[in-house]
Amino acid sequence: MALAGASGKSIRETFLVNEQPRHSAQLFRMLSKTTGKTSLKELTKIACTTGPGSFTGIRTGLCMARTISQSRGIPLVGVSTLDVLAHQSQENTNKYGYFICPLIPAQQENVFLAVYKSGKIKRLSAYSVININEIKIFFKRNSINSKHKIFFTGEGAVKYRNLLISFFPDCAMPASSDKSFPRASTLAFIAASQKGTAFRNVLPSYIQQPRIFKKS
Template sequence: MKLLTFYNSKKICSVAIKYNNKIDYIYKFSEKNNHSTILLMINKILLKNFISLKDINYIAFSKGPGSFTGIRIAIIIAQGLSIGLNIPLIGISTLKILAEKGKQITKKNKFLIITKANKKNIYFGKYIYKKNNIFLINKEKFISIQLALFKIQKLKNWIMIKNFNSITFNSIKNIKILNIKNINALDIIPIALRYIKFKKYKKKKIIPNYLQNKII
């Protein structure tokens, strides 16, 4: 089985491939993470490992929330490859990828994920692991920072994962705070493998996870 994963943010592009028991990974810092950058990196890692694109069995990537342009680029590339080569797609929430990375670091099982959307709002999600699977407790939300702080103060024995420093949480004493600045294509692999195991994948169409249709 050959799995291709990729992740692109405003400043970093990364691509990984898993086949047999081997994992390879490349990344690039770039202020212009357009579609050509990701496609060139995919081509590079495939050539490096002597693998043809038509031999890829699954493609997994972040479908957001995050940069509007980055999400659109990721989905266009993934769906283009899927349609052209009939490759199943796995679109994974950025918040879920952060929760997965938090689990790998802490070995804990309850995570509150927040990432910055703009000056007044954040993306917000709660996750808990059971028997090596991850479940969403509340729907991911696009909420105000003020409301998020109110919700966080009611929680106990959770780990909060955030990827920005512009908001302080000095008043919060009941949960541990973990800063994870960057995620990449490697962090997508464990979740994608579980999706494959339980056949949670699609072909051709993935809906973007913008989370901004309604502000709570």
């Protein structure tokens, strides 16, 4: 869970918490620390990730962002968590022409993913969910093969590091654990160049339905 405050192109403060207690309690605590002496009345725009990822985490973050957007009458920017992970990987891939593949763990051995071209980040595939063992098939469908340089990032890259290396011994580059989480500061920079929209237009991106909604 991460939260950042930005002014123009400068990040005022950022927090990252990798714990499992109540999302809402942690988020409100971080919001209070981030705003500090700044009143919510001074906010001109708010941004949040829309998923995919934890069902509870997505809904908690989006609910808070939508509430602030509605109450203050300011635009809301929703950004895919996969997009955030891809953008923050540029520092590792800009000079080498890599394809970037963020991986977020889903249920069982599934992962949420998309493929991007480094440099001026461009998404090349749909936001998808697959079994991790089918990742080579996924790449083939998107015209990417083992000869291409691929940079893996996200919690899924850390979780399946050994498997990815066995599939792509020459080009798989799983990110280290300290870079596996989407950074709120990256989200803030992405949102800075977007106008945003009304809170009601920003919806969660689950990609696949949470298990609670599935028929037995």
